[in-house]
Amino acid sequence: MQKKYIVGIVILILLTFSTFWCYRHFSGLGTPDPSNLPDSLDLVVVPPPPPPETLYGIEKDSFVIETGHIKYAQNLASLLTSYDVDYSIIHNLAIASKEVFDVRRIKTGNKYTVFSSEKDSTLVPEWFVYEIDPIEYLVMSLKGDTVVYRDKKEVITQRKTVIGVIESSLWNTINDNDLNPNLALDLSDIFAWTVDFFGIEKGDHFTVIYDEEYVDSVSIGIGEIHAAYFNHRKEPYYAFRYEQDSIMSFFDEEGASLRKAFLKAPLKFSRISSRFSHSRLHPVLKIRRPHRGVDYAAPTGTPVYALGDGRITHRAWDTKGGGNYIKIKHNSVYTTVYMHLSGFAKGIKRGMLVTQGQLIGYVGKTGLATGPHLDFRIYKNGRPMDPLKMEAPPVEPIHKERMEQYLQYIRPWKNELDSLTIGYMEHKKETTAAPEAL
Numbered sequence: 001m002q003k004k005y006i007v008g009i010v011i012l013i014l015l016t017f018s019t020f021w022c023y024r025h026f027s028g029l030g031t032p033d034p035s036n037l038p039d040s041l042d043l044v045v046v047p048p049p050p051p052p053e054t055l056y057g058i059e060k061d062s063f064v065i066e067t068g069h070i071k072y073a074q075n076l077a078s079l080l081t082s083y084d085v086d087y088s089i090i091h092n093l094a095i096a097s098k099e100v101f102d103v104r105r106i107k108t109g110n111k112y113t114v115f116s117s118e119k120d121s122t123l124v125p126e127w128f129v130y131e132i133d134p135i136e137y138l139v140m141s142l143k144g145d146t147v148v149y150r151d152k153k154e155v156i157t158q159r160k161t162v163i164g165v166i167e168s169s170l171w172n173t174i175n176d177n178d179l180n181p182n183l184a185l186d187l188s189d190i191f192a193w194t195v196d197f198f199g200i201e202k203g204d205h206f207t208v209i210y211d212e213e214y215v216d217s218v219s220i221g222i223g224e225i226h227a228a229y230f231n232h233r234k235e236p237y238y239a240f241r242y243e244q245d246s247i248m249s250f251f252d253e254e255g256a257s258l259r260k261a262f263l264k265a266p267l268k269f270s271r272i273s274s275r276f277s278h279s280r281l282h283p284v285l286k287i288r289r290p291h292r293g294v295d296y297a298a299p300t301g302t303p304v305y306a307l308g309d310g311r312i313t314h315r316a317w318d319t320k321g322g323g324n325y326i327k328i329k330h331n332s333v334y335t336t337v338y339m340h341l342s343g344f345a346k347g348i349k350r351g352m353l354v355t356q357g358q359l360i361g362y363v364g365k366t367g368l369a370t371g372p373h374l375d376f377r378i379y380k381n382g383r384p385m386d387p388l389k390m391e392a393p394p395v396e397p398i399h400k401e402r403m404e405q406y407l408q409y410i411r412p413w414k415n416e417l418d419s420l421t422i423g424y425m426e427h428k429k430e431t432t433a434a435p436e437a438l
Helices: 003-025 077-082 087-099 170-176 182-189 399-436
Strands: 064-069 112-117 122-131 136-140 148-152 158-167 205-214 218-230 235-244 247-253 271-274 277-281 288-291 293-295 303-305 310-318 322-331 334-344 359-363 373-380 381-386
Touching: 003 277, 077 381, 087 136, 087 148, 087 218, 158 170, 158 399, 170 182, 182 205, 218 399, 235 399, 310 334, 322 359
Parallel strands: none
Antiparallel strands: 064 112, 112 122, 122 136, 136 148, 158 205, 205 218, 218 235, 235 247, 271 293, 277 288, 293 373, 303 359, 310 322, 322 334, 334 359, 334 373, 373 381
């Protein structure tokens, strides 16, 4: 018994020694000797895979893509059935889309895209995208889940500067230099009260700092015009975009508004009996046709006043139903017309200048009219506009308490305009004088 006990102790001692020896011998293997490390390590960085290419937010690689344009008299149903989309899916999509877009407003010529997957050598349409305008588009799932949503493309804004010298007209100068034609309209609107764009002369020049907006690298229009300079008949005119009383307008270098106010209505006491409409049942002719003005019902003889300063271009009888009428040209942009007058105010003649609020005539029912009223119309750049929706920009100058802030704000804009204009005009003189010097 004692012998077995001694053998057990010996075995235990041997096991303990073996464990200690193994620990001492192998415990250092996980810690490398710094002297044995290489001088440098080559690290290979694996870049993440590029994101999948998308179109309208849909992965392109997963589909066969077809594009086209809405044809005349084509609607959503006729278009999608040509791609073998089940009519029940089309019906459900039309209902589901009502909250985001009325599919009955699909326009001829607008672009559409169909995304189809390939199954057993057959194309199965899964997504339909319709471009509402250059920015917004409508996405429809054709998989029967009635997913419909409206989204926008990314709009890139680029700051641009344009300097131009008039040779014949502002419009031609803009077009000859491949600029956005809307720039001419915007400039004529900004300087409408200071520059007669029908009387600009060769040698007049302008400088504009503005934003142009792009979608898919294609210009979609003019953004904000920040500052502009127009030299007309050697008279300088400045315009700076600035917000006052929560209304954005344009002011000159001294803080005066570039616009003159219109009256809210051409007569003092009246009610609106008919509004601006693209399709109105004519009360006399009993046919539908556009009504390009606002009718103010008032008793015969009610005074009618000029909406703003301007020159009378017509004082005559309108053979198309307007009766006695007056047309006033206020500037190169705005014209107003006053129809069905019972008579003209004393001294009112064609070609004379009138001032805002000046008496020009009296309400009547001459021409095609069922009762006494004034048919009042406003034209902007020759196109009729709704008088009740015409914006009324402030005509007050910059408030005294804000003048210092305003002048500080426009200083860098004015310096840039002046620097660009002077530099360009000096360069133009040098280039035109060079042939003579030779």
